[in-house]
Amino acid sequence: MSGAGGLAWRALHALVRALLCLQRALLACLRGRAAAAAATSCALLAPAARALGFREARAAWRRRGPAHGGAARGRQRWRADGRALRKLPVHVGLVVTEEEPSYADMASLVVWCMAVGISYVSVYDHNGIFKRNNSRLMDEILKQQQELLGLDVSKYTVKFANQDKTGQVLNCQSTLKVLSPEDGKADIVKAAQNFCQLVAQQQRTHSDLDVNMLDNLLSSTNGFPDPDLVLKFGPVDSTLGFLPWHIRLTEIISLPSHLNISYEDFFSALHHYAACEQRWGK
Template identity: 85%
Template structure:
């Protein structure tokens, strides 16, 4: 039971006990008897009076606490609604919405809460693909913690609309993917860009071994197609970099040739 509910229940219980004691006192007066000043009846009378006093003290406090609790919930709901409205206006204000946005963190101690807020903002404005990257691989090693924070921020910032903004955790080593969702999230580390190039080269070598390609066929377009098939994401349109280092520090080196970096 919540704190407000438990306090209100105790106040109601005390009120009922006080009313019962007062009823006994009234019956005693109607019968021409005064309340006892000694013995068990006196103890019952004093307990009823004490319960009435406790009720008088607890009931207003419980009501005020419950009112403050409801007011805080209304303020949170109002803040979430304002946030959704502000994010929608952000999306409308953008002349061109990026299909794939990269979020690159060069700080030594990245913030899970800040990154989750950025991901939820991307989801709310309608960005289809989001890549999260830090050069130490902290987010990738702790991807479940990041996902928990994203789900928490979804509920707090999007409120009842959070079901409309389901996120897909699209890492290749993640088996339980969510399909048919609005935004797909990939958490990357420095090894991912190199691994994609190696896998694309292996696929091309297999095609050559199967005589479907020759080594002279390899060019930029062929490698682009091979990388797209292994990566599953389009090239980033926009990369937002956070931190003091003026470098992307190995973020998808092949895929950001034409990417705007801010």
């Protein structure tokens, strides 16, 4: 009995050891499969994560231009780009025909105009949203100036020339007007009425009316030259009332949208303008 009992005990002990070895093997296998699954998941998800990060970085770059992550490099590039153009417009009109204008994207466009050396900028949307919210646009431009131009912000100042912003000068060289449809046809009607009053008061005669006289009577663009270039944003094939008197000789370039507009798109439009031959109606 004792011999049989010892044999049974040794068999049971061997069985327990075998079960323990099997358990360890199973655990190792499960850990290996888990690690492989994790590695596979990482391998599958890594490209998506990289793509997501790239898209986010690209979106930020598209809105802020080349200065993102290096304002000094951006300023140098903008100045070089402006000097490299065969001709640079003195006055650029930014016309938005889309229903929901973006203050951030419009501010970027204004700051880019300033940075490349454009002296006059007009902002227009057919609903008058920018003009009604002039202060909000001004705040966004100041923010973009600081982000994109950095320490050189004092060299790129902008004067708001609207009637409701008289005297507000933001330390700068470029001049901005924010316009609405009332500054177009309605301003021409008002100028005609003022001229008729001058004739009725015998201060003028009908023969005095010419292009220069009408320009002087138009209050919405007083002190501004006619736009050399209009950048029209949106699917509508019309400037929707933007300064109809002043753009008779203006080069008009259409872009799909001002939303998430990139500096590359903006400069491409300037390059197109610089390369075009204007015949002035000849």
